[in-house]
Amino acid sequence: MGATDGDIMDKNEAADKRETGTLGKLMVLLDIVTHAESPMRFTDILAVAGQPRGTLHRQLGHLTEEGLLEVLADGRYAPGLRLLDLASRSWARNEFRLIAEPHLNALQQLTGETVHLGVLRGASVIYLDKVEGSQPVRMYSQIGNASPIYCTGVGKAALSALPDDRLDAIISSVSFQRFTEHTLTPETLRREMTDIRRSGNAFDREEHEVGIRCVAAPVYSEDLSFVGGVSVTGPAYRLTFERLEEWALPVRRAAESIMSGMRIGLGPRR
Template sequence: MGDIRRGRETGTLGKLMALIDLVALADDPMRFTDILSQSDQPRGTLHRQLSHLVEEGLLETDRDGRYLPGIRLLNLASRSWARNEFRTVAEPHLRLLQAQTGETVHLGVLRGTEVIYLDKVEGRQSVRMYSEIGNASPAYCTGVGKAALSALDDISLEARVSGLQFHAYTEHTHRSVADLQADIAAIRARGCAFDREEHENGICCVAAPIRSDDGDILAGVSVTGPAYRVTPEKLQEWAPLVRAAAAAIMQDIRSRLGPRR
């Protein structure tokens, strides 16, 4: 177990993560003395760190005072696994959409006021774009992000965007909450979002929202390409295809990732 900790104990977070690793990877629940012998932490410091982890639900103790992984870790793992499953569920629909349009298709999930790209299917004629799997972009100026924002109710939307600081990535980027909210209202009415060079000059897209029934997944799917090829007419032509892909993904979410209570 000692190898797990090496190189990670220079900061408070690293020390706490090393303790979680130590307990979570142990074959059996660990006593305080077992952890003390392997942690290289002073007794008092270790006791405080373990107490904090127990308070946060990341560790828990059994009737004999031994430490084991907490239920919060299970919850976090479950959410992470669900998102991996979400990507798997969406993948065939992303590939179909790419085949139908010939352009790059994105899948992104909303996190706060950003969208995180979970998947990307390159177009037949790939164009260099900022988007890469794992990258984050502002939700207010990306098609996927605005589509995901449109899936929020009014109160949740207001809470997310009220304090936004708008950065003008291009001359087309929204500059205020009022402009963004007006755009979101239009997106809700037509069922799709447009990004007309709002985040990157020369890049346009059309996107549709994805929402699980429990609201745990707020996401979007888009078709993206260069403005010289992806004309306003093309965006309108592809809008029904993107909406259909989003609807198909949501249907699969209900059947495969629905509540398991």
């Protein structure tokens, strides 16, 4: 179960000085509970939340009443079902995802491998969609997941679209965890950016998980309000280095198609 993603964006979140008032405090609690390995007891939350007991009690009560948290039979707190409901709607109607969908399918058909679509959020990549060949799928397995930027194709592709100042800000805000022997360091990542920017492709050569490789290309809006990437991922034995090179162009093409779709679909205000 090695690859947890948990603490990657923490620094970034904390950097936000201005709290969002009451909502901010409640979201911190939600984060605590959703990040936990298993449902937490009141006291467990109390310990990490650093909130007086009375206050915490009321806050958890409110979250529960709204369905954002759930109280199990034994009193422990778990994430609530309302989250699923909200997310499913937000996903189904996501404009960017809808625009990308046909291109992802085409890319999947062409390569036969799993295709991912991800977006940069803070210092993480959130997977927005995934198209696989034909196995019974563990659905949320990937979608919605926040993953590190420095060792995923989509993450590195997204980074390459950013101007140097934002790029450096993000790199220095992230704590690099060594997942495999190929995982990059801040320095090697920074150096790789030049190649990615020139070629238009980012690769993941077993940097996140042994035996998994991927080719990616950046997707972004002109004003950079939106930065993400598309990738083709598969097992190392099928995705030889030659194969990766072979698919670099189709991946770039798909990224370009999505971007031109965005200019039509999202660009003009209506």
